[in-house]
Amino acid sequence: MIAGLTWLLAFQVLGEVIVRLLDITVPGPVVGMLLLFVFLRVRRYGDDGSIVRAGSALLRHLQLFFVPAGVGIVVYLGMLRDHALPIAASLLGSWLIGLAVVGWTAVGLERLLGKPHDDLPGPAGEEAP
Missing domain, CATH: 1.20.5 (Single alpha-helices involved in coiled-coils or other helix-helix interfaces)
Known part of the structure; x- marks a missing residue:
């Protein structure tokens, strides 16, 4: 679970860095989510991976957001x-x-x-x- 959350936060930070460096008007988390999507599609990540488990755990508590x-x-x-x-x-x-x-x-x-x-x-x- 911790590894999955670390991956999710790393992609969000990467998105923020890219947005700041390129000075684009897209939110950093959106760019990070797009990069995460590409990463998951390229690596053909399985449903039992830590990123998927962390995302599923967050989705179970989505109402808190x-x-x-x-x-x-x-x-x-x-x-x-x-x-x-x-x-x-x-x-x-x-x-x-x-x-x-x-x-x-x-x-x-x-x-x-x-x-x-x-x-x-x-x-x-x-x-x-």
Whole structure:
């Protein structure tokens, strides 16, 4: 377990170092996770390895990672209440923009790959006209 946690922390630190050296705007832990993924795929790491056991142990207690976010919401509840309208508008707006971008991307890929969407089944499994 300690060896697995050491590997996980080492990849996080490596990600942080790479981000600082290259001055990129991606969080260090994300780069570390990507490096860990590549490492696990290249080495074909088994399910009984120390990294997998440590990751599984952390996932079993994942709910504990939400405690700091919950405390932050409670601490800033007054500020959130004062700015509820802009927060709600930005959440709804970003969701709508994301939905539109995914739709446009799907349509663009269908056109690019030459796969028309007319052959998709209609409601209740009926063929489209």
